[in-house]
Amino acid sequence: MLCRIVGAPVQDGAGRMGCDMGPSALRAAGLAHALTELGHEVEDAGAVAPGPLPPVVHENRGLNALPQVSAWTEAIAKAAYAASRQAMPIFLGGDHSISAGTLSGVARRAKELGRPLFVLWLDAHPDFHTLDTTVSGNLHGVPLAYACGQKGFHGYFPDLPAAID
Template sequence: MQCKIIKVPVHEGTGREGCARGAEALEAAGLAQALASLGHQVLDGGVVRPGPLPAIAHANPAVRKLAELSAWTAAIAAAAHAASETGFPVFIGGDHSVAAGTLTGLSRRAAESGRPLFVLWLDAHPDFHTLDTTESGNLHGVPLAYACGLPGFEGYFPPLATPVDPARICALGIRSVDPAEARALGASGVTIHDMSEIDRRGMAVLLEAFLDRVRAADGLLHVSFDVDFLEPAIAPAVGTPVPGGATYREAHLVMELLFESGLVTSLDLVELNPDLDVDGRTASLVVDLAASLFGRRILPLSLKAG
């Protein structure tokens, strides 16, 4: 497989600057080497940079860095659309505002190809605020709502060529939802599996049901992985940690199932803040998880079947 690693050093979506160096940390932890060792061709897709800032302001006084995020979103969407023409793009951030651009660029590409785009959202948070409902003002909390075409972004974020259908989104590992997000999600059609449901039913059962839907529709599958999907004890390098996340084995199981499905066509790796890491262990874990998604196994499947 041809993998294109695209660096997106955006930090304006969060209140901390360290995420801008997340891509560098993943590179230093050996992301490209890990994928190449599995037989994939790894290409340097370059660094995304925003264009000129638009002159915009919002009535919600909490909203922060709106012009910067609007410019970033336009640039990332263009990069995602271009990169997805061939190969498998891997977007390494950067905070989760990256997804406002990747989802919209990929959705445009999917529409042009005549295939539906599905999204697996691995995150502690649904990031389903609008510019009107956000209280923190940190715009890494809005990308999924924007990409789905919720109202209130017109005139502030780039116009959507093709919104993502909320019914084709599965948010897995959720454990922190604000009331406004809960109301919007309830009316949206997004499939939500929180950690309580995962505890009761199991990670594999829930994920495989979603993968069956993607397969039946001949869909393209984008995986948007936020480091805070993981339990903070094993992945401390996040600015918004929420206890009770996915364990080491649960996270690897997700990646193994995704590889075995053969359905994934693009990937975000976001919210890694190396300033908060301990001896680089979070970056190393994210690289290991990415390697599992691209086929790394302890034993070949043929031996397991025997």
């Protein structure tokens, strides 16, 4: 199986320094070698970088880094869609706001192929807040709500090509 590694050195969603070092640390720890030893072909697609920051302002003034997370989500969604073409994409983050983009991108691919998309979400928190309901303002708590098509993300995050049921 072809495994395609994609780095997403995001830390804006958590409001904590250091998350952006995750992809480099996992690469340095030998992830590609371990996958090769398991019999997989490995392709490293490098790192995603966000585009220009969109001029987004939300009524919830407590949101942290909304333009940054919006730009990251769009860039990661495009990279996830591309990486999922005839390969098993492996995303290296970063804080878990990357999930908004990874889920959006692979959901688009699954929809085009007419295949179901199954998500196993393992986290201490459901990350099902919306931009209106988050109390902390940290956008690493919203990716699952966004990917499931909850209201309130239009105009702030990229439109979803396919929501997860």
